[in-house]
Amino acid sequence: MTYKRFEELPVWQAAIELADQIYDLTESxxxxxxxxxxxxxxxxSVSNNIAEGFERGTTxxxxxxxYIARGSSGETRSMLRFIGHRKDYGxxxxxxxxxxxxxxGCSRQIQAWAGSLQNSAIKGQRHRARPPAxxxxxxx
Numbered sequence: 001m002t003y004k005r006f007e008e009l010p011v012w013q014a015a016i017e018l019a020d021q022i023y024d025l026t027e028s029x030x031x032x033x034x035x036x037x038x039x040x041x042x043x044x045s046v047s048n049n050i051a052e053g054f055e056r057g058t059t060x061x062x063x064x065x066x067y068i069a070r071g072s073s074g075e076t077r078s079m080l081r082f083i084g085h086r087k088d089y090g091x092x093x094x095x096x097x098x099x100x101x102x103x104x105g106c107s108r109q110i111q112a113w114a115g116s117l118q119n120s121a122i123k124g125q126r127h128r129a130r131p132p133a134x135x136x137x138x139x140x
Contacts, residue, residue, distance in 0.1 A: 008056040011109040015047035015069070016100045022076065025095055030088070039079045045072035046106055059117055066117075070110040077103040 006012050022043035026036045046069045046082025077100055084087045084096050 003054075006051040008051065009054065011106065011113060012047055012050045012054075013101065014106050014109060015050055015073075018073070018099070018106055019043040019047055019101065020078065021099055025092065025099065028092060030091060031083075035079065035083070037077065042072050042075040043103075044081065045069070046076065048105075050110070059120065063114055064115055066110050070107050070114070073103050073107045073110065074140045077107075 018081050019040075022039055026040055031039075032125075042049060049065045049069035049072060053062040053069070056065065078102050080096050080103065092117055
């Protein structure tokens, strides 16, 4: 299936769901502001990097941004694991496993997509054949 907009991508939709659920988690007043801010930025970075890579127009750029997105998903998961190890965040424990699973799912989808792109002959939209440029002088 060919996607024309990043919003159609199942992986982008999963990443948006991850960010949305992370923002729900960070509404808890027991999270320290520095952890809250970093967790929100990392989670939102997953979908943002998928979108930016998709819009860039070349497969190499898309791949670079997909790996950044995957890294952000790992960063999100790492912070969730940290929260899980802290006793002072005990009230949040039940919310963590589904978030970790969602972040892992995003990582798997990104990795699968990146793997398929690495072995592809497709170079991206910028490399598609374009119609010849019109001669502007002939219209003047």
